[in-house]
Amino acid sequence: MLDDRKLDVLRAIVEDxxxxxxxxxxxxxxxxxxxxxxxxxxxxxxxxxxxxxxITQPHTSAGRIPTDKGYRLFVDKLTTVKPLTAAEKRAIxxxxxxxxxxxxxxxxxxxMLAQLTRQVAIVQYPSLSKSTVRHVELVALSPSRLLLxxxxxxxxxxxxxxxxxxxxxEALVADLRARLNAAAVGQRLSEAxxxxxxxxxxxxxxxxxTAARVIDTLVEMISDERSDDRLVIGGTNNLSRFGDDFxxxxxxxxxxxxxxVVLLKLLGEASSPSMLTVRIGHEQPYQELSSTSVVAxxxxxxxxxxxxxxxxxxxxxxxxxxxxxxxAVARYVSNVLDDS
Amino acid sequence: MLDDRKLDVLRAIVEDxxxxxxxxxxxxxxxxxxxxxxxxxxxxxxxxxxxxxxITQPHTSAGRIPTDKGYRLFVDKLTTVKPLTAAEKRAIxxxxxxxxxxxxxxxxxxxMLAQLTRQVAIVQYPSLSKSTVRHVELVALSPSRLLLxxxxxxxxxxxxxxxxxxxxxEALVADLRARLNAAAVGQRLSEAxxxxxxxxxxxxxxxxxTAARVIDTLVEMISDERSDDRLVIGGTNNLSRFGDDFxxxxxxxxxxxxxxVVLLKLLGEASSPSMLTVRIGHEQPYQELSSTSVVAxxxxxxxxxxxxxxxxxxxxxxxxxxxxxxxAVARYVSNVLDDS
DNA sequence: ACTTGGCACTCCGTCCACGGGAGTGCCAAG
DNA sequence: CTTGGCACTCCCGTGGACGGAGTGCCAAGT
Numbered sequence: 001m002l003d004d005r006k007l008d009v010l011r012a013i014v015e016d017x018x019x020x021x022x023x024x025x026x027x028x029x030x031x032x033x034x035x036x037x038x039x040x041x042x043x044x045x046x047x048x049x050x051x052x053x054x055i056t057q058p059h060t061s062a063g064r065i066p067t068d069k070g071y072r073l074f075v076d077k078l079t080t081v082k083p084l085t086a087a088e089k090r091a092i093x094x095x096x097x098x099x100x101x102x103x104x105x106x107x108x109x110x111x112m113l114a115q116l117t118r119q120v121a122i123v124q125y126p127s128l129s130k131s132t133v134r135h136v137e138l139v140a141l142s143p144s145r146l147l148l149x150x151x152x153x154x155x156x157x158x159x160x161x162x163x164x165x166x167x168x169x170e171a172l173v174a175d176l177r178a179r180l181n182a183a184a185v186g187q188r189l190s191e192a193x194x195x196x197x198x199x200x201x202x203x204x205x206x207x208x209x210t211a212a213r214v215i216d217t218l219v220e221m222i223s224d225e226r227s228d229d230r231l232v233i234g235g236t237n238n239l240s241r242f243g244d245d246f247x248x249x250x251x252x253x254x255x256x257x258x259x260x261v262v263l264l265k266l267l268g269e270a271s272s273p274s275m276l277t278v279r280i281g282h283e284q285p286y287q288e289l290s291s292t293s294v295v296a297x298x299x300x301x302x303x304x305x306x307x308x309x310x311x312x313x314x315x316x317x318x319x320x321x322x323x324x325x326x327x328a329v330a331r332y333v334s335n336v337l338d339d340s
Numbered sequence: 341m342l343d344d345r346k347l348d349v350l351r352a353i354v355e356d357x358x359x360x361x362x363x364x365x366x367x368x369x370x371x372x373x374x375x376x377x378x379x380x381x382x383x384x385x386x387x388x389x390x391x392x393x394x395i396t397q398p399h400t401s402a403g404r405i406p407t408d409k410g411y412r413l414f415v416d417k418l419t420t421v422k423p424l425t426a427a428e429k430r431a432i433x434x435x436x437x438x439x440x441x442x443x444x445x446x447x448x449x450x451x452m453l454a455q456l457t458r459q460v461a462i463v464q465y466p467s468l469s470k471s472t473v474r475h476v477e478l479v480a481l482s483p484s485r486l487l488l489x490x491x492x493x494x495x496x497x498x499x500x501x502x503x504x505x506x507x508x509x510e511a512l513v514a515d516l517r518a519r520l521n522a523a524a525v526g527q528r529l530s531e532a533x534x535x536x537x538x539x540x541x542x543x544x545x546x547x548x549x550t551a552a553r554v555i556d557t558l559v560e561m562i563s564d565e566r567s568d569d570r571l572v573i574g575g576t577n578n579l580s581r582f583g584d585d586f587x588x589x590x591x592x593x594x595x596x597x598x599x600x601v602v603l604l605k606l607l608g609e610a611s612s613p614s615m616l617t618v619r620i621g622h623e624q625p626y627q628e629l630s631s632t633s634v635v636a637x638x639x640x641x642x643x644x645x646x647x648x649x650x651x652x653x654x655x656x657x658x659x660x661x662x663x664x665x666x667x668a669v670a671r672y673v674s675n676v677l678d679d680s
Numbered sequence: 681a682c683t684t685g686g687c688a689c690t691c692c693g694t695c696c697a698c699g700g701g702a703g704t705g706c707c708a709a710g
Numbered sequence: 711c712t713t714g715g716c717a718c719t720c721c722c723g724t725g726g727a728c729g730g731a732g733t734g735c736c737a738a739g740t
Contacts, residue, residue, distance in 0.1 A: 023732090025731065025732050025733085026732075026733080027731080027732075028731095037683075037684090038683070038684055038685080039684090039685095039732095040683075040684055040685070040686095041682085041683055041684070043732090043733070043734075044682090044683085044734095046733090047733090047734080057732090057733085058692095059690090059691060059692065060689095060690055060691060060692095060732090060733075061689080061690045061691050061692080061731075061732050061733050061734095062691080062692075062731080062732065062733085063731080063732065063733095100500055100564075101498075101499065101500055101501075134481065135479055135481065135487070137477060137479050137489070139475055139477050139491075141474065141475065147475070147491065149477070149479075149489060149497075151479070151481075151487065155501075157489070157497070157499045159441065159489075159491075159497045160440055160441055161441075234598070235598070236576065236594055236597060236598065237591075237594040237595045237597070237598045239594055240586075240590075240591045240594060244586075246580075246584075246586050246590075250580075250586075250590075251577075251580045254576055254577040254579055254580060255577045257576060257577070258574070258575070258576065258577045363703090365702065365703050365704085366703075366704080367702080367703075368702095377712075377713090378712070378713055378714075379703095379713090379714095380712075380713055380714070380715095381711085381712055381713070383703090383704070383705075384705095384711090384712085386704095387704090387705080397703090397704085398721095399719090399720060399721070400703090400704075400718095400719055400720060400721095401702075401703050401704050401705095401718080401719045401720050401721080402702080402703065402704090402720075402721075403702080403703065403704095
C-alpha cells in the first residue's frame with residue numbers, strides 16, 4: 001500500500017511545505033527533489049496518499065499540504081536525527097554553565113531553547129515533589145518572627161516568614177533546627193511532610209505550640225510547592241512565525257501563554273530525558289490550538305525527570321531540527337543540574 | 341487660540357476615537373455629545389485643531405484622529421481622574437494581601453494590573469540597591485560547600501552556593517555568620533559591600549582565605565543584584581487589543597517584550613509612587629513603538645520608590661481609566677510591602 | 681502493471697471599474 | 711461667529727473578467 005516512493009513523496013511534501021509555507025504541487029516536487037519520475041506519477045502517488053489521509057488539498061486544484069496524520073508518519077518513520085553542529089553544542093554548554101543559581105539556569109535554558117528552535121520555549125521549574133530535602137534553615141528575624149528556608153536537592157530554595165505565638169530564644173531555634181533537619185533531610189518531600197508532623201510532640205509542652213506553628217508552615221510550603229506550577233516562557237517574539245492568520249493561530253496562543261496551568265498540561269508528564277514527546281495538532285488537548293504542535297521532554301539531574309521543558313510551535317515546523325535542539329538542551333541542562 | 345469649546349471638541353474626539361477605533365467626523369460628534377453647536381461649527385474648530393497639530397486626518401475626506409500631541413494635551417489638561425469602584429478596590433487589596441512571599445506579590449501585582457487595564461503589564465522587582473540588608477545566613481551543605489543567603493528589607497531573598505578552599509567546621513561558620521551580620525545588617529546594599537571587605541582581615545590567618553572567599557561571593561551577589569534587571573510581564577494576551585496591523589504594532593512589541601533591558605528603559609526611572617509617568621507615542625525612545633504609550637509609576641514601601649511598574653498599550657487607549665488603575669495598584673502593592 | 685505525456689477542467693487570487701457613503705471645505709446668509 | 715447648503719474628494723466594498731497553477735483522467739508506451 002505505501003511503497004517506498006510514496007513515503008519519499010510524503011517526506012518531500014512535508015519538507016517543501018515547511019520550507020515554503022505553501023501548498024506543494026507535483027511539478028515543483030519533481031523540480032526540487034531527485035525523485036526520478038514524472039509529475040504524472042507523483043500525482044498518482046499523491047492521490048493515494050490523500051486517500052489514506054496523510055495529505056490534503058486546501059481547495060480543489062491547489063497543491064497538497066500534510067495532515068496531522070502525515071506529520072505523525074513523518075516524525076515516526078521518515079525522520080533521521082539531525083545532530084547539532086559542534087559550534088551549537090559549544091554555545092549551549094558554555095552558556096548554561098555560566099549560570100550561578102537555579103533561577104539563572106532556568107532563564108538561560110529557556111532563552112537557549114527559544115533561540116535554537118526559533119519557537120516559543122517553555123521550561124518548568126524542577127519539581128520539588130520528586131526531589132529530596134537537603135537542608136532546613138531557621139532564622140530569627142525578631143523574637144517572634146521566624147524565617148524558614150527550605151533547600152531541596154534540585155537546588156530550589158523556598159523561603160517564608162512566619163509569626164510565632166510566643167517569643168523564642170536562640171536555644172529553642174537551634175533545637176528546632178536540629179530536630180527538623182534530623183527528621184527531614186534526605187527524605188523525599190512527600191515523605192518529609194509526614195515525618196515532620198510527629199516532631200512537635202517531642203517538645204516540652206511550653207514550646208509545643210511554637211514548634212507546631214513552625215512545622216505547619218513548613219508543611220504548607222512543601223505542599224504549596226508540590227503544585228509545581230512555576231514555569232518560564234521565552235521566545236514569544238517567535239509567535240510571529242505562527243502564520244498570517246492572527247485571529248486563529250496567534251491570539252489563542254497568547255491566551256494559552258497566560259494560563260500556566262494549561263501550559264503544564266500541554267507539556268505533559270515529564271518523560272525520561274532521552275525520550276521526546278511530540279504532539280501534533282489535534283493530538284494535544286486544546287481545540288483552539290489545533291494547528292499547533294508541542295515538542296517536549298523531561299530533564300533533571302541523573303536519569304530522573306524532575307520537570308519538563310519543550311517548545312510550542314505551528315504544526316508546520318521543522319521537526320528534525322526542533323527535536324534535536326530540544327533533546328540537546330534537555331541533556332545539557334540535566335548535566336548542569338547534576339554538577340551543582 | 342484654544343477656547344473652551346475647541347478643547348471640548350478635542351476631548352470628544354479622543355473619547356470617541358478610543359471607544360470606536362475609527363476616525364471621527366463632525367456629524368457623529370454632535371450626535372454623541374451635547375456640544376450645543378452644529379456640525380459646521382465643529383468642522384471649523386476641527387480645522388483649527390488640525391492647524392495646531394492636535395488632530396489629523398488619515399486621508400482627505402475622512403474623520404479626524406488625535407495626534408500624539410493631541411493625546412498629550414488630553415492627559416495634561418482634559419483628564420479628570422476616574423476613581424476605581426469600591427468593588428475594584430476591594431478586589432485589589434484582598435488579592436494582593438493573599439500573597440505569601442515577594443515572588444507571589446510581584447506575580448499577583450502584574451496579574452492584577454493586566455486585568456484592570458486590559459493592557460500588557462510590567463512589574464520590576466523591588467531594587468535591592470536602595471534597600472538594606474536584613475540578614476545574612478550561612479549554611480554548610482558539606483564541609484567545603486557553603487550556601488549563602490542574603491535577605492533584604494524589601495523581602496527579596498538571594499542565595500548562592502560557593503566552594504571553599506578548605507574544610508570549615510561549625511564554629512567557624514557561626515563566627516563568620518555573626519561577624520558578617522554585625523557588619524552588614526541595617527546597611528544599604530551599596531554600603532554593605534564596602535563594609536564587608538574589611539571583615540576578612542579580622543580573622544586568624546588560617547581562616548582568612550575562607551573568609552575572603554565567602555565575602556567575595558557575597559559582594560558578587562550584591563553587585564549582581566544591583567543590576568536590577570528582573571521583571572515580570574503579564575497580560576500578553578491583551579496584545580490582541582493593539583490593533584489589526586500585526587506587522588507594525590504587535591510584532592515590534594513582541595520583540596521588545598523579549599528584551600528586558602529595553603523594557604526597563606521604557607518604564608523609565610522610578611518616580612515617586614504618587615507621580616505617574618505617561619509617555620505617548622514618539623515620546624518614548626523606541627521608534628518601532630511609535631504608536632505605543634507607556635503609563636508607569638514607582639512603588640515601594642514607605643514613600644520611597646524601589647522599583648517601577650506600569651503598562652504598555654496602544655496610544656489609542658483609555659488614559660483616565662488606565663492611569664487610575666496603575667496608580668491604585670502601585671499604592672496597594674506599596675502598602676503590602678510596607679506591612680511585611 | 682506501472683509510467684508517462686497530453687488535455688480539459690476547476691478554482692484561487694488579482695486586477696479593475698463602479699457606485700455608495702461618509703466627510704470635508706468653502707461660501708453666503710443669518 | 712454660527713449655520714445650512716453644496717460640490718468635491720476619497721475610501722471601501724462589490725462584482726465580473728482573466729491568468730495561472732494544479733489536478734484528474736485517459737490512452738499510449740515500456
